[in-house]
Amino acid sequence: MRKILFYPLLWLLKIVNKIIPIFRKNGGTMITGKIALMLDKNFISKFKDIDYDKVIMITGTNGKTSTTNMLAHSLRNAGKTVATNLEGSNMLSGIATLLIKNSTLAGIFNKEFMVLEIDERSMQEIHKYLPANNLCITNLLKDQVQRNGDPDFIYRKIASVITDQMTLFLNNEEPRSKGLEDKAGQVIYYSLEQNVRTFKRDDFFQVSMPCPKCSSKIKYNYFNLENIGNFYCTGCEFESQKRPNVLVRNINYENKTFECDDEIYEVNYETPFYIYNYALNIAVCRYFRIPVETIKEGFKTFINPYERREEFIYNNKKIKYMRMKQENPETLQNALNDIAQDKSLKAIFIGLFEIKDFPPTYTNTFYFWDCNLKDVVSTEVEKYVSFSKSVAYDTTNRMIYAGVDKNKIITIDSDNIEEVIKELDNIETDNVYLITGMKPYKQIKKILENNKEFE
Amino acid sequence: MEDKTINIFWMYPDMLNLHGDRGNILALGKVADKMGLTLNVTKIERFNEKIDFEKADIMLFSPGELKVALKVLDRLKDDIREVEKYIASNKYILVIGTTGSIFGKEIELLEDSKIVKGLDFFNMYSKERNSVIGDDIYFSINDKQEIIGSQIHMLDFDVNETQVLGNIKYGYGDNGNKTEGARVKNLIFTNTLGPVFVKNPWWAESILGDIADRKGIEVKDIPVEHYEIEIKSFNSIKELIDKKLEKI
Numbered sequence: 001m002r003k004i005l006f007y008p009l010l011w012l013l014k015i016v017n018k019i020i021p022i023f024r025k026n027g028g029t030m031i032t033g034k035i036a037l038m039l040d041k042n043f044i045s046k047f048k049d050i051d052y053d054k055v056i057m058i059t060g061t062n063g064k065t066s067t068t069n070m071l072a073h074s075l076r077n078a079g080k081t082v083a084t085n086l087e088g089s090n091m092l093s094g095i096a097t098l099l100i101k102n103s104t105l106a107g108i109f110n111k112e113f114m115v116l117e118i119d120e121r122s123m124q125e126i127h128k129y130l131p132a133n134n135l136c137i138t139n140l141l142k143d144q145v146q147r148n149g150d151p152d153f154i155y156r157k158i159a160s161v162i163t164d165q166m167t168l169f170l171n172n173e174e175p176r177s178k179g180l181e182d183k184a185g186q187v188i189y190y191s192l193e194q195n196v197r198t199f200k201r202d203d204f205f206q207v208s209m210p211c212p213k214c215s216s217k218i219k220y221n222y223f224n225l226e227n228i229g230n231f232y233c234t235g236c237e238f239e240s241q242k243r244p245n246v247l248v249r250n251i252n253y254e255n256k257t258f259e260c261d262d263e264i265y266e267v268n269y270e271t272p273f274y275i276y277n278y279a280l281n282i283a284v285c286r287y288f289r290i291p292v293e294t295i296k297e298g299f300k301t302f303i304n305p306y307e308r309r310e311e312f313i314y315n316n317k318k319i320k321y322m323r324m325k326q327e328n329p330e331t332l333q334n335a336l337n338d339i340a341q342d343k344s345l346k347a348i349f350i351g352l353f354e355i356k357d358f359p360p361t362y363t364n365t366f367y368f369w370d371c372n373l374k375d376v377v378s379t380e381v382e383k384y385v386s387f388s389k390s391v392a393y394d395t396t397n398r399m400i401y402a403g404v405d406k407n408k409i410i411t412i413d414s415d416n417i418e419e420v421i422k423e424l425d426n427i428e429t430d431n432v433y434l435i436t437g438m439k440p441y442k443q444i445k446k447i448l449e450n451n452k453e454f455e
Numbered sequence: 456m457e458d459k460t461i462n463i464f465w466m467y468p469d470m471l472n473l474h475g476d477r478g479n480i481l482a483l484g485k486v487a488d489k490m491g492l493t494l495n496v497t498k499i500e501r502f503n504e505k506i507d508f509e510k511a512d513i514m515l516f517s518p519g520e521l522k523v524a525l526k527v528l529d530r531l532k533d534d535i536r537e538v539e540k541y542i543a544s545n546k547y548i549l550v551i552g553t554t555g556s557i558f559g560k561e562i563e564l565l566e567d568s569k570i571v572k573g574l575d576f577f578n579m580y581s582k583e584r585n586s587v588i589g590d591d592i593y594f595s596i597n598d599k600q601e602i603i604g605s606q607i608h609m610l611d612f613d614v615n616e617t618q619v620l621g622n623i624k625y626g627y628g629d630n631g632n633k634t635e636g637a638r639v640k641n642l643i644f645t646n647t648l649g650p651v652f653v654k655n656p657w658w659a660e661s662i663l664g665d666i667a668d669r670k671g672i673e674v675k676d677i678p679v680e681h682y683e684i685e686i687k688s689f690n691s692i693k694e695l696i697d698k699k700l701e702k703i
Contacts, residue, residue, distance in 0.1 A: 148587065149609045150607075150609070152522060152523075153609075204498075209470075215470055235501070360590050360591075362591045362605055363605060363692050364648075366475040366649055369474075369478040391691070398478075398653075413687070
């Protein structure tokens, strides 16, 4: 499309963006971007005055939404103007929508910073039109195999956009994303020191991962999260940096504080997963010379609208929901690790379902085999309840292999949520953990909310 | 006392680490135990580690990223005579997913359509795909044994018809042409994940039974009720597959 036609299209889409919320309260975040790209595939590159040194892309398997939220909050708290795709898609059409909303009628980008959550698979395509000079990679782990195949597939996509103009912000304890360090102009490493939640894995059947540089075995000295910890390669010199740029120390999970360069930070979220997100935020904020006191203030006031944990009371039982992403062993493992911290009597409901993300629907539960249940199994559990029509028996079988007593497992081979609730009524303990995807959780919660016992 | 040990070599478990396939080792161990056998697991963890081909009864290669599988290919080329001898003596190699490609004739990579020579035990040509296929898979071996699981397909395999392992009842298999896996003597390649021997312990039982027989070890029969959960799982998934077949 000729540049002269860009402006009428932009104006029209700005009007459409104003109209959409009148008709669709919760939707329409990508529509104008989709239209724009349909009519002009170079639409994004036609915006002016974008300072690519102040465009920060955040990608990775887990943690990109939380980190994007947090970073946008921190920068705004420091008085910066920020455009971010929090409300929209993390693919190309979402970025186009963001630019339509954050530009003048002359197509001039009207914010100082752009903080963008980027879908790993879309990185190549987006970076072609928006060549950001800052890239944060939270981690590159197994995820959505039906779409991604294996992590190396994503690794190669991200590697293709890294240039010597770019500053990379990398997790010092995640080998695969750290493997991208060689091509960047500058690398800033963020890290967590060993802490009370640090653990080791010495199980004979535990597997590690291949080195992203030489394919030999990676060994971990310890883990801070599943597959994230201080590591070294057994075949080459690749390892966690001895002196990372940002090192979080003295984490106090009870008081929700940690230290970094002798400064004490108070935070609202105290899991190791979040502390990594905070560490990345410190790294980026420091790079852009945000004063420490302002960063600290931002952390105190940050509330994540997309928190994965929820609690409610039903029938005098405290239900603790732990959201997991299917085909993503780390989210399931991190939920299990958190449950294992609770040594009191509990019931655990697990609903893995067939995968419906893309056609065809299929019955993958093999990601559960990447998880370790030993720590949970060693705690006091009244009952385990596995539910879903197609894969409840596979879930049950995994638990039996992990050493769970068969008699403690109830298998519900049905998608009827009422049957799950019946079991919820039957158990005696008032301490209940529920691990499942967002959709079945919403179904369960909706039914319970209509019950008078719901609080 | 009779030695009832079966030796399995778990090949490069940390490098070939996709899709939870460590479960296969646990499944083979569980089935062996029910048969009155002891499964002795040896990990081969480093590329420069010497492999004692004499000792192994089974070698298990799990699915790995293609770049890692190619490293394993280079390593096995160093011991090609030993591998030939091992296969010729009817010992078992079980290879799953992408890693199977290294036992074929050639692998065509996406990058510049580069061709890599395989170990040439299968008359099989592999080609890296630019998209992934993820689906269930359901097939039969010699019309006798039914196997069910999942498949994440990143390479297409063109297998000579005389070496095909099984016939597809549902799923993509080697290349969408109703064939699944490959077999030459007891070198067995399957695309099936699950882990496959967790979901199909009857297949593990027949492999372990054959090895025990060759070693002159008597085994116990496993009563069918020991597979209660696996059979229920099989039927649940088959029900879903039947629904998918109705829509085709």
